[in-house]
Amino acid sequence: MNDTWHYVGLLDEIPSLEGRVVKHDRLGDLALFRTSDDQLYAVEDRCPHRGGPLSAGMVHGRMVSCPLHGWRLDLATGEVQGPDHGCVTRYPVRVEENKIYLCLEPDHA
Amino acid sequence: MQESLIVVGNGMAALRTLEELTELAPDRYRITVYGTEPHAGYNRILLSSVLAGEKQLDQIITHPVTWYNERGIELKAGVSVTAIDRKTQRITDSLGNRVPYDKLLLATGSHPVILPLPGHTLPGVLPFRDAIDVERMLAAAQGGGQHAVVIGGGLLGLEAAMGLLKQGMEVTVVHLMGSLMERQLDADAAELLRCELEMRGLRFRLNAESAAILGEQQVTGLRLKSGEILPADLLVMAVGIRPNADLARSAGLVCNRGIVVDDHLSSSDPAIVAVGECVEHRGVVYGLVAPLYAQGKVLARHLAGVESPGCYEGSTVSTRLKVTGVDLCSAGEIHGEKEDEILIFTDPARRVYKKLIVHNERVRGMVLLGDTRDGPWYLELMQRQEPITPIREHILFGNAHLGDAGHGPAGVVHLSDDHEVCGCNGVKKGRILEAISRLGLTSVEEVRTHTKASGSCGSCTGVVEQLLAAALGGDYVSPVAKALCGCTQRTSDEVREAVREGQAMPVRAVMARLGWSTPDGCPACRQAIQYYLTVFHPASHQEERSARFVNERYHANIQKDGTYSVVPRIFGGITAAKELKMLADLVERFAIPEVKFTGGQRLTLLGIRREQLPAIWSELSSHGMVSGHAYGKAVRTVKTCVGSRWCRFGTQDSEALGVELEQKLWNCWTPHKVKLAVSGCPRNCAEATIKDIGVVGVESGWEIHVGGNGGIKVRVTDLLTKVATHEEVQEWSAAFLQLYRREARYLERTATWLDRVGIGFVREQLADPAMRLALASEFQKAHTEIEDPWQAGSKTESARHFAPLAIIGQQTEVAA
Ligand code: SRM
Ligand SMILES: Cc1cc2nc3c(=O)[nH]c(=O)nc-3n(C[C@H](O)[C@H](O)[C@H](O)COP(=O)(O)OP(=O)(O)OC[C@H]3O[C@@H](n4cnc5c(N)ncnc54)[C@H](O)[C@@H]3O)c2cc1C
Ligand code: SF4
Ligand code: FES
Numbered sequence: 001m002n003d004t005w006h007y008v009g010l011l012d013e014i015p016s017l018e019g020r021v022v023k024h025d026r027l028g029d030l031a032l033f034r035t036s037d038d039q040l041y042a043v044e045d046r047c048p049h050r051g052g053p054l055s056a057g058m059v060h061g062r063m064v065s066c067p068l069h070g071w072r073l074d075l076a077t078g079e080v081q082g083p084d085h086g087c088v089t090r091y092p093v094r095v096e097e098n099k100i101y102l103c104l105e106p107d108h109a
Numbered sequence: 110m111q112e113s114l115i116v117v118g119n120g121m122a123a124l125r126t127l128e129e130l131t132e133l134a135p136d137r138y139r140i141t142v143y144g145t146e147p148h149a150g151y152n153r154i155l156l157s158s159v160l161a162g163e164k165q166l167d168q169i170i171t172h173p174v175t176w177y178n179e180r181g182i183e184l185k186a187g188v189s190v191t192a193i194d195r196k197t198q199r200i201t202d203s204l205g206n207r208v209p210y211d212k213l214l215l216a217t218g219s220h221p222v223i224l225p226l227p228g229h230t231l232p233g234v235l236p237f238r239d240a241i242d243v244e245r246m247l248a249a250a251q252g253g254g255q256h257a258v259v260i261g262g263g264l265l266g267l268e269a270a271m272g273l274l275k276q277g278m279e280v281t282v283v284h285l286m287g288s289l290m291e292r293q294l295d296a297d298a299a300e301l302l303r304c305e306l307e308m309r310g311l312r313f314r315l316n317a318e319s320a321a322i323l324g325e326q327q328v329t330g331l332r333l334k335s336g337e338i339l340p341a342d343l344l345v346m347a348v349g350i351r352p353n354a355d356l357a358r359s360a361g362l363v364c365n366r367g368i369v370v371d372d373h374l375s376s377s378d379p380a381i382v383a384v385g386e387c388v389e390h391r392g393v394v395y396g397l398v399a400p401l402y403a404q405g406k407v408l409a410r411h412l413a414g415v416e417s418p419g420c421y422e423g424s425t426v427s428t429r430l431k432v433t434g435v436d437l438c439s440a441g442e443i444h445g446e447k448e449d450e451i452l453i454f455t456d457p458a459r460r461v462y463k464k465l466i467v468h469n470e471r472v473r474g475m476v477l478l479g480d481t482r483d484g485p486w487y488l489e490l491m492q493r494q495e496p497i498t499p500i501r502e503h504i505l506f507g508n509a510h511l512g513d514a515g516h517g518p519a520g521v522v523h524l525s526d527d528h529e530v531c532g533c534n535g536v537k538k539g540r541i542l543e544a545i546s547r548l549g550l551t552s553v554e555e556v557r558t559h560t561k562a563s564g565s566c567g568s569c570t571g572v573v574e575q576l577l578a579a580a581l582g583g584d585y586v587s588p589v590a591k592a593l594c595g596c597t598q599r600t601s602d603e604v605r606e607a608v609r610e611g612q613a614m615p616v617r618a619v620m621a622r623l624g625w626s627t628p629d630g631c632p633a634c635r636q637a638i639q640y641y642l643t644v645f646h647p648a649s650h651q652e653e654r655s656a657r658f659v660n661e662r663y664h665a666n667i668q669k670d671g672t673y674s675v676v677p678r679i680f681g682g683i684t685a686a687k688e689l690k691m692l693a694d695l696v697e698r699f700a701i702p703e704v705k706f707t708g709g710q711r712l713t714l715l716g717i718r719r720e721q722l723p724a725i726w727s728e729l730s731s732h733g734m735v736s737g738h739a740y741g742k743a744v745r746t747v748k749t750c751v752g753s754r755w756c757r758f759g760t761q762d763s764e765a766l767g768v769e770l771e772q773k774l775w776n777c778w779t780p781h782k783v784k785l786a787v788s789g790c791p792r793n794c795a796e797a798t799i800k801d802i803g804v805v806g807v808e809s810g811w812e813i814h815v816g817g818n819g820g821i822k823v824r825v826t827d828l829l830t831k832v833a834t835h836e837e838v839q840e841w842s843a844a845f846l847q848l849y850r851r852e853a854r855y856l857e858r859t860a861t862w863l864d865r866v867g868i869g870f871v872r873e874q875l876a877d878p879a880m881r882l883a884l885a886s887e888f889q890k891a892h893t894e895i896e897d898p899w900q901a902g903s904k905t906e907s908a909r910h911f912a913p914l915a916i917i918g919q920q921t922e923v924a925a
Contacts, residue, residue, distance in 0.1 A: 008915035015907065017629060017655035018662075020914040021719075032914060036617070036629045053671040056659040056719070058632045065632045067659040067667050104917075 005094070005101040011038070012098065019055035019064065021045060022102060030091060031055035032100070033064055033075055040093045041075035042102055048073075048086025111139045112211040114412070115200055117190040117356065119144025121153055122385025122401040123216035124172050129409030131180045137413060138212070140182045143202060146239055147187035149174050154398060154533070154566045156243050157431050160272030166240060171565075193360035195378055212412065215357055215368060215376070215383040219350035219396070224260065228322030234344045237269045246343060250276035254342030257281075258331045260319055262289040264430060266347035270311055271432045273343070281312040281339050283319055283331065293428045293439040298476045301462050305435055305478075314339070352387045352394050367394045372420035374408040384408050391423055398565065399532035400424035406535060427488050427532070429481070431566060438484040441474030441491055442466045449473065454505040463505055470496040483507035485521075485572050489528045521575040530572050533565030541573065545580045553577065594633040596625050601854040604634075605641045609851075613646035616656045632658060637855035640742070643778050644850050647891035654907065660740035663911070664898045665722055668715070673722060675714045676739035677729050678775060681749045681767035681787075682710035691732045699725060709746035709784065711737055723908035726899035735897040738775070742856070744783045744846070747771040748796065752789030752806065759789035761806025766835050767795075770804070773839050774846060777892045780853040780862070783846065798826045801859040802842050807831070811838050815845055815871065816863035824860040827868040829875070844881040847888035848874055 014020045014034040022030045022042070029045035031054045039062070045055045052068030062076050072081040073088060080086040092103040116123050119142050127140065150172030158164040177184045185202070192201040199207045221236030223229055233249065235242050250257075250273060259270040262284030270280045282289075288299035303313060314333065322344060323330040331339045352367035363369045363377035367389035374382050374390075385401045386394070395401060403424055410418035427440030445451045445466045454463040461479035465472055465487065472490040477483070486507070490497060497504055524530075526539030544550060544559045553573050557563050563570045593601045597620075607623055614622075616638045620630050629635070639656035660666050665673035677692075692712065696704055702716035717725060729735075738745060747770050750756065752763030767787040774785070786795040787804040797803025799819035803826050805812045810833035814826030829845065832838055848871065853862040863871065875881050902908060 006915075006917055008917070013910070013914060015654060015910060018910070020910060023913045023916045025918050029913075050669070051671075053667075053719075056663070056667060056671070058635070058655070058658065060629050060631045060635070061627055063631075068669065070632070102915075 005103050008032070008100050008102045010098050011040070011095055011100055014040070014100075017059040019057065019059065021053075021055045024104065027104060029053070029055070030102070031064075032093065032102070033059050035059055035062060035075075038095075040095060040100060042091040042093045043073070043075060043078055043088045044091075046088065047071055048080055048088060049084065054088070112137065113209065114138035114140045114212045114214060115190075115208065115210040116140065116142040116214045116216060117200070118142075118216035118218055118385070118387075119146065119148075119150055119184070119186065120216055120218045120385060121150075121398055122218070122405055123214065124150045125402045126214065126216070126384050126405035126409050126412075127180075127182065129406055130412050131182070133409060133415060134413035135180070140180075141185065141208070142177070142182060143185045143188050143190045143200075145187070145189045146241075148240060149177070149184065149186060151240060152565055153239070154431070156237070156240065157268040157272060159240075160237075160243050160246060160269065161275045161433065162272075163433065166244070190356060193356060193381075195360055195380070198380060211380070213381045214408075214412075215381065215387060216385045217353040217356060217387045219386040220353050221346070222349040222351055223346055224319065224348055226319055226322050228324060228328065229346075231322060231324045231328045232326070233324070233328035233342065234322060234346065237265055237345055237347050238350075246273065246345065247276065249343040250278050255279060256340045257343040257345065258283060258339050258341040259345045259347060260284075260331070261347035261349070262286065262313070262315070263347065263349070264290060264293065264428060266345070267306065267311075268431055269345045269347050271306070271309070271435075273345070274310055278343070279312070280310075281314060283314045283317050283333065283339070285316070285318055287316045289313075289315075290430075293443060293476075294437075294478075295443050295464060295476055298437075298439075298462050298464065298478050301460065301478055302430075302435070302437060305460065306432075309434075350386065350396055352389065354387055357381075357383065357387070365389050365392075372407075372422065373411050373418070374404055374421060375411075382408055382412070390421065393423060395424065395426065397426050397428065397532075399529075399535065400426055402533065402535045425488070425492050427475075427484065429484075429566070436481040437478050438481040439474075439476045440484075440488055441472075443474050443476050445474075452505055465504065467497065470498050470501075472497060480507075482571065485528065485530065485569070486524060489524055493525075521572055521579055530576070531560075531562040531565070531569045533569075534561040536560050536562040538576065541576055542580055545577060551577070551581060593637060594631055596620070596627040596630050596634050597623065599623060601637060604638065605854065608638065608641035609645045613642060613649035615651070616642065616653055629655075640778060640780065640855045644891075661742070663719070663722060664726070664736055664740060664902055665717065666740045670716075671719075672715075673717045673719065674739070675717055675722070675725055675729075676707065676711050676737035677714075677734040678737040678771070679711050680771045680775075681747055681764055683749070683764060683768060684712075688732075688734070691734075695725070695728055707739070709739075710748050711739065711746055713739065720912045722911050723903045727903035730897065730900040730903060734899075735776070736899045741778065742781050743779055744771075744774045744777050744785070746784055747774075748784070748786040748800070750788050750794035752787075756789055758792060759806070760808050761789050761811065763787040763789035763795065763804075763806055766804065766806075766811070766838060769835060770839060770842060773843065774892075776895055776897065777846070777850075777888075779846070779850055780855050781858040783849075783859065785842070799823060800826065802845060804838055804842075809833065811835075813838060813841050813845075816859045816868065818858060818860035822860075824864070827863065829868070829872065840881065840885045841875065843888040844875050844884035845871065847884040850888075 008022050016034055019031045019033045030042055031045035033041045045053055047054055047066040049071045052066040054064055056067045057064045063072050065072050071084050078087045078090045090107040092107045094101050152169045152171045155169040159166055189203040190200045191203050199209050201207050221238040235245055257273045257278040257280045259266050259282045262282050270282045274280045288296050289302055318334040320334045321332045328341055328344050330341050354364045354368045357368040358364045367387050368383045370383050370388045370390055374384055376383050384404045404421050407419055407421040430437040450467045452465045464476040466474040471494045475487045524538050528538045530538050541560055541562050550556050556573050563573045592598050593604055619638050635656040642650040654662050665675050701714045705713050707713050747767045749763045749767030753759030754764055783801045785802045786797040786800040788795040788797045789806045797805050798814055799817040803814040803817055812831050813829045815829045817826035818824040
C-alpha cells in the first residue's frame with residue numbers, strides 16, 4: 001500500500017536550502033526540500049508551468065523557485081504564488097532521529 | 110437589434126474613440142473597422158523611437174488582434190473603404206463588397222505632403238508617416254545607405270533626421286526657412302536647437318529650396334536651387350500633412366481643409382461622424398494626438414447615447430520634440446506681439462532657454478529648451494488664464510523654486526487636479542492620484558498600466574514620477590534607485606557598499622545585519638550578496654552553494670527538459686586531435702545525445718542527466734579539461750580569429766593573445782557574463798567590437814575596446830586605449846575587469862554599466878598606471894587561488910547529491 005511510510009535517507013543528505021529527488025516507478029520523480037529551519041517538504045518534481053524540475057530550484061523561506069522560469073511555489077500549500085496560477089501534489093514527510101520517512105499518499109489538507 | 114457602426118481608418122483617433130465607446134456601451138453596436146494599413150493598431154507617435162532604434166515595431170502595437178476580438182470588433186486590416194453611398198447608407202471596400210451601415214465614423218487621418226519635385230517618384234524617396242515608411246528607412250540604413258537627406262526642419266523632419274543619424278547615416282536637413290521648427294520656436298530657441306543638433310552630428314541647409322531629386326533607378330541626390338548637390342541614398346520628405354478628406358469629399362460631405370464637423374463631431378450628414386486629423390473643427394485642423402483624443406472622448410459619449418454627452422470646444426496644444434537628450438517643449442504664442450511682455454531666462458552653460466509670453470498678466474505662450482520640467486505647469490497657467498502677478502518674480506525659475514520660496518507646495522503638488530498630465534491619453538492629475546491611493550500603486554509602470562498615463566509618447570513620465578513621489582512621500586523609491594528585491598529597501602549599490610565595508614560573513618548574516626524582511630532572502634538577493642562577498646572578501650568568503658542558481662551550483666546549463674549542457678573550456682577556441690578524440694570517446698561512452706559548436710566557438714555537450722554530471726567532470730578533468738563557465742556570471746569565452754599565424758591580412762597573432770588572455774582571466778565570477786574576442790586586424794573577424802572586452806590588432810599593436818554587447822540590445826564598444834604588447838593588453842584587460850567587478854551592480858553587463866558610468870570614468874581610473882597595476886594585481890591575487898570547479902566538484906562530498914536520494918519501486922525500497 002502507498003500510505004505506509006517509506007524510509008528514504010538521512011536528513012544530512014539534503015543540504016540546507018536545497019532539494020533532492022526520490023524516484024518512484026509509478027509516481028515519477030518526487031522532490032524533497034530542506035528549509036533553513038530544517039523543515040522538510042515533499043512535492044511532485046514537476047513545475048505546473050512547463051514541467052521544470054523543482055528539485056533543482058532555490059529554496060527560500062517556505063518557497064521554492066523553479067529553475068526554468070522562476071515561478072514560485074509555496075511548499076506548504078503546493079500553490080504557485082501570484083501573479084501565476086497552478087499547484088503541485090504534496091506528500092507528507094517526517095523526520096525521526098535524523099531519518100526521513102516519506103508517505104506516498106498525497107496530502108490534501 | 111444592434112446597430113451597425115462602420116469605422117474607416119484604424120489609427121490613433123479611431124481606436125481611442127472605440128476604447129471609450131466599448132467601455133460606455135459594450136453592446137450597442139456591431140462594429141467593423143477598416144484600415145488601409147495591414148497591421149493591428151499601433152502608436153504612430155513612437156515610429157520616431159522605432160526609427161531611432163529605441164523600440165521595435167512589435168513593441169509599439171497598442172491594440173493587438175485580441176483587443177478587437179475581446180470586444181467583438183471585426184478588423185479588416187489591409188482593406189480600404191473606397192466609396193460611400195449616403196442614400197443607401199452603404200460603403201464599398203477595396204475588395205468590392207458593399208456593406209450597409211447605420212452609423213459611419215470617418216477617421217482617415219492625413220496624407221503626408223510630397224513636393225512634386227522632378228524625381229519625387231524615385232525609389233528611396235519616402236514620407237515619414239507609417240510603419241512601412243519606417244521599415245523602408247531602416248532597410249535603407251542597414252542596407253549600406255550612407256547619406257540621407259531630410260527635406261523639412263519641423264518636428265517630424267528633425268525626429269526623422271535624428272533617427273537616421275542614430276542608424277549610422279550621414280544626415281542633412283534641408284529647410285526652406287531660416288530657422289528650424291519656425292511654427293513652434295522663436296528664432297533664438299531655434300538657433301540653440303540647431304547648435305545642439307549639430308553637436309550631435311546633424312547637418313543643415315537653412316534658407317534652402319530644393320530643385321530636383323536626382324537618380325535613375327534609385328535616388329542618388331538632391332539638387333538645391335543654389336546649385337549645390339547633396340548626395341542621398343535615401344530622401345525623406347517631412348514637409349507637412351494634409352487632412353485626408355478624400356472619401357468625404359467625393360461623397361459630397363461639407364469639407365474645407367478637412368471634414369467640417371460641429372461640436373459633437375457630426376458631419377453635414379447626421380449618419381456620419383468624424384474624428385482625428387481628417388476633421389476641421391471651428392476652423393482648426395489638429396496634427397497632434399491630445400486634441401484628437403479629446404474629440405474621441407466626446408464622440409464616444411455621443412455614439413454611446415449617454416445623457417449630457419458634452420461638447421468638444423477645441424484644445425490648447427503643446428509640442429514636444431522626441432529626441433533623446435534634447436528637451437524641448439512649446440505652446441501657444443511663441444513670438445509675442447506688440448502688447449505682449451516677454452520674459453526670458455537663459456543659462457548658456459546649462460544650455461537652458463525659457464521664454465514666456467505674457468499678456469495682461471496672463472501666460473499666452475511658452476518656449477522651453479534644455480529644461481522642460483515646468484512645461485506642464487506653464488501650460489496649465491496658460492489654459493486657466495489666471496493672473497500671474499503674485500508669482501511673476503519667480504515664474505521663470507519654475508514652480509519647484511516657488512516651493513522653496515515659501516509660496517506654496519513644491520513641484521507638481523501645485524498643479525490642479527484638473528491638470529492634464531498625459532496629453533496623449535487625456536489623463537488628469539486627479540485621476541492619477543486617485544489611482545495611486547485606491548490601488549496602492551508605487552511605480553510608474555503600475556500607474557501606466559492602470560491609468561494609461563505616460564503610455565504613449567512617454568514625455569510625461571517625469572511628471573508621473575513626481576506625482577508618485579509627492580503622493581507616497583518617503584515610501585517612494587525612485588526608479589533609478591530601485592530596491593535590490595522584495596526582501597529589502599536597500600538598493601543594489603547600497604548592499605554592495607555595505608559588503609565592501611563590512612567583514613566577510615555568511616550571506617544570511619549580511620541579511621540579518623542589513624535588516625532583511627525574510628530569513629534567507631530570495632534567489633535575487635542571495636546571489637547578489639554572495640557575488641559582492643566573493644569580490645570584496647575573496648580570501649575569507651566561504652562559497653555557499655545555496656546562494657547559487659542551479660547552473661552555477663551544478664556547473665552546467667539546465668535545459669528545458671531538465672537535462673544539462675556541459676561546455677568544456679577550449680582556450681581561444683583552439684583544440685587538437687587528442688582533445689577531440691577524448692571528447693568523441695566521452696560522447697559515445699555516456700551516450701550524450703548531441704554535440705554542437707556554440708556561438709562562442711566552443712563545443713557543447715547537450716542532454717546530460719543530472720546524475721551523470723560528476724562522472725563527466727571527473728573524466729574531463731582527468732584529461733586536463735576545465736569548466737568553460739558557459740553557465741555562469743563569469744568570464745566566458747575568448748573568441749579569436751586565425752590572425753597573423755595563418756591569415757594573409759593578419760597584422761597580429763590573435764590566436765596567441767586570445768589563448769593568453771583566456772588563461773589569465775578565466776575562472777572568475779563577474780557581475781554578469783563577460784565575453785572577449787581578439788581579432789588579428791581591423792577586418793575584425795572575431796567581432797571584437799560587440800564584446801565586453803574586444804581586442805583588435807593594428808600595425809603598431811593592439812586596440813582595446815570595452816563595453817560591447819551583441820545580445821538583447823546591440824551596443825558597440827568604446828575604445829579604451831591602444832597599446833603595443835601582449836603584456837599590456839593583459840594588464841589593461843585585467844584592470845578593466847577588476848574595476849567592473851568592483852563597481853558594477855550584480856547582473857549589470859559591461860554595456861549597461863558603461864552606459865551608466867560613462868567611458869570617461871573608466872578611462873580616468875585606468876589611465877593612472879599605479880591604479881591600473883593595483884587593479885590588475887588585485888584581480889590576479891583573487892583569482893589564482895580558485896580551483897577549477899569541475900576538478901573540485903567531482904571530488905567533494907556533494908557530488909553524491911546529484912544522484913537520487915532514494916529509488917522506490919512498487920515493492921522494493923532502496924536507500925541511496
Ligand atoms: C550555447 C549558446 C548558443 C549556441 O548554441 O551557440 C548560448 C546559449 C544560451 N544563451 Fe546565449 N548562447 C550562446 C552564445 C551567445 C552569444 C554569442 C557569443 O557569445 O559570441 C550572445 C550574444 C553576445 C553577447 O552576449 O553580447 C548570447 C546572448 C545571450 C543573452 C543576452 C545577453 C545580453 O546581455 O544581451 C542571454 C540572456 C542572459 O544572459 O540573460 C543568453 C542566454 C543564454 C542561455 C544561457 C539561456 C539560459 O539562461 O538558459 C542559453 C543556454 C543554453 C545552454 O544550456 O547551453 N545568451 N549568447 C552559445 C554559447 C556560447 C559559448 O560558447 O559560451
Ligand atoms: C513619426 C510621427 C511622430 C509623431 N509624433 C507625435 C508626437 O510626438 N505627439 C503628437 O501628439 N503627435 C505626433 N504625431 C502625430 C500623430 O501620430 C497623429 O496626430 C495621429 O496619429 C493622428 O491620428 P488619426 O487617427 O487622425 O490618423 P492616423 O493615425 O493617421 O490614422 C488614420 C488611418 O486611417 C487609414 N485610412 C485612411 N484612409 C482610409 C480608407 N479609405 N480606408 C481604410 N483606412 C483608411 C490610414 O491608413 C491610417 O492608418 C506623430 C506622427 C508621426 C507620423
Ligand atoms: S538565442 Fe540563446 S537563449 Fe535564445 S533559444 Fe537560442 S540559445 Fe536559447
Ligand atoms: S517550468 Fe517552472 S517556471 Fe517554467
